[in-house]
Amino acid sequence: MATVTAVQDWAALKGAWCYAQAQALSSGSARQRLDQGLVQVVVLGLVGRGKSSLLNALVGEPVFATGAVHGVTQGAQAVQWSLGNVRVELVDTPGLDEVGQTTAEQVWALALGAELVLLVLSGDPNREELGILSRLVRAGKPVIVVLNKMDQYPPDAQALLLSRWQSGQLARWVDPKDVIPVAAQPTTWQRTLQGTVVRQPAPPQVEPLRQRLVQELTQLAPALLALNALRTTAQAPPLSAPPAQIEALIWRASTRKALAVAVNPVFGVDLLVGALMDGALLLRLARRAGVSLSAGEAMQFLQLMAGSLGGLGIGASVLKSSFAVGSGLTWLPYVAVAAGQGALAGLATYLVGRLGWQYLMQDKTWGPGSPAATIQQWLGEIDQGAVLTRLRRYLHSPPAHGLQ
Numbered sequence: 430m431a432t433v434t435a436v437q438d439w440a441a442l443k444g445a446w447c448y449a450q451a452q453a454l455s456s457g458s459a460r461q462r463l464d465q466g467l468v469q470v471v472v473l474g475l476v477g478r479g480k481s482s483l484l485n486a487l488v489g490e491p492v493f494a495t496g497a498v499h500g501v502t503q504g505a506q507a508v509q510w511s512l513g514n515v516r517v518e519l520v521d522t523p524g525l526d527e528v529g530q531t532t533a534e535q536v537w538a539l540a541l542g543a544e545l546v547l548l549v550l551s552g553d554p555n556r557e558e559l560g561i562l563s564r565l566v567r568a569g570k571p572v573i574v575v576l577n578k579m580d581q582y583p584p585d586a587q588a589l590l591l592s593r594w595q596s597g598q599l600a601r602w603v604d605p606k607d608v609i610p611v612a613a614q615p616t617t618w619q620r621t622l623q624g625t626v627v628r629q630p631a632p633p634q635v636e637p638l639r640q641r642l643v644q645e646l647t648q649l650a651p652a653l654l655a656l657n658a659l660r661t662t663a664q665a666p667p668l669s670a671p672p673a674q675i676e677a678l679i680w681r682a683s684t685r686k687a688l689a690v691a692v693n694p695v696f697g698v699d700l701l702v703g704a705l706m707d708g709a710l711l712l713r714l715a716r717r718a719g720v721s722l723s724a725g726e727a728m729q730f731l732q733l734m735a736g737s738l739g740g741l742g743i744g745a746s747v748l749k750s751s752f753a754v755g756s757g758l759t760w761l762p763y764v765a766v767a768a769g770q771g772a773l774a775g776l777a778t779y780l781v782g783r784l785g786w787q788y789l790m791q792d793k794t795w796g797p798g799s800p801a802a803t804i805q806q807w808l809g810e811i812d813q814g815a816v817l818t819r820l821r822r823y824l825h826s827p828p829a830h831g832l833q
């Protein structure tokens with residue numbers, strides 16, 4: 430009934446991945462999957478919850494490595510599977526709590542791009558797991574909560590675990606019929622002939638989940654695919670111009686950053702100081718917007734932006750134009766380079782400010798599309814060339830414009 434047809438090892442690509450590429454992979458393929466009738470199901474959860482074991486148990490083969498040590502799965506991997514007449518791509522992911530920020534964002538991009546997410550827990554959800562669930566629910570992602578390792582609990586404890594999902598906040602987030610207890614790789618204790626007690630692997634118990642997937646996918650696969658393709662291609666609201674005093678605040682921060690980078694010859698210090706200045710701008714914008722923004726959230730925002738701006742690159746054409754110092758200037762080449770870098774750094778801060786303000790105004794959400802797609806859309810709505818020209822003019826004669 431369930432046949433493994435292929436294993437695609439994305440871990441090999443891991444080093445080459447950046448956030449935007451991971452996003453393109455999942456959002457670009459949502460439309461393709463709709464055409465092909467291929468449903469993507471992503472497992473998500475903290476390290477060691479039995480995500481890989483669960484997929485192995487579902488497909489009936491040890492496709493993915495599992496183990497007691499933490500962090501066995503390092504990159505996303507997928508296997509194609511057929512469930513009745515529905516073709517399914519099952520995607521295994523690393524534990525969200527044991528990967529760096531960039532990989533975590535890649536995993537999130539995959540999860541938010543998938544048709545269905547299996548959130549794997551192995552007991553009551555902790556704070557981090559509640560955070561993951563809440564983000565999935567807010568994104569409107571169809572999710573099945575899988576309570577794994579049920580063999581480790583006596584029947585009354587199992588009933589208690591399940592009962593927590595029957596009412597209150599958890600029942601509002603997830604329909605209780607979508608909370609499924611399983612044991613993907615159970616063990617039993619057996620007495621040997623010598624009288625010692627040893628752990629023995631027992632057959633997986635994942636039939637209730639398989640049944641639920643059959644029910645969900647054989648009936649709803651076309652709807653899930655169509656809805657997801659629509660959602661992932663949805664446009665973010667257009668970037669709106671901030672009020673004048675906010676624009677002025679963003680501009681001041683951009684010129685300060687441009688000057689700091691232009692006069693500072695030490696590249697590494699530029700990066701650090703630049704990131705601190707951008708972070709400070711975001712936090713000031715949040716205060717003006719009356720929105721609470723933690724330092725961690727600000728960092729996450731800056732990392733997303735950095736991914737989309739291609740590190741320091743921002744974009745070859747913009748980079749080129751920033752070095753094209755206007756005619757009539759007598760600057761020495763190295764001064765021109767410093768000014769070019771300064772203008773670029775200032776532009777990055779300006780973009781952080783403009784997108785940051787919009788993001789804050791939208792209650793720290795990115796709209797219906799993926800963050801990467803939204804950032805690209807918004808970046809396209811700003812005349813970056815004009816901002817650069819203004820910044821270069823400022824750098825040529827800062828006193829005339831005033832060092833505000």
Ligand SMILES: Nc1nc2c(ncn2[C@@H]2O[C@H](COP(=O)(O)OP(=O)(O)OP(=O)(O)O)[C@@H](O)[C@H]2O)c(=O)[nH]1
Pocket residue numbers: 475476477478479480481482483494495496497498499500501502503522523524577578579580581611612613614615616
């Ligand atoms: N008792 C019991 N152990 C399980 C069960 N499922 C998985 N395990 C064990 O839990 C450990 C982790 O399992 P994995 O499948 O590697 O967990 P994972 O979530 O993929 O872990 P990472 O890839 O490291 O994030 C392994 O030692 C498994 O044998 C289960 O149902 N019962």
Ligand SMILES: [Mg+2]
Pocket residue numbers: 480481482494495501502521522523
């Ligand atoms: Mg794993």
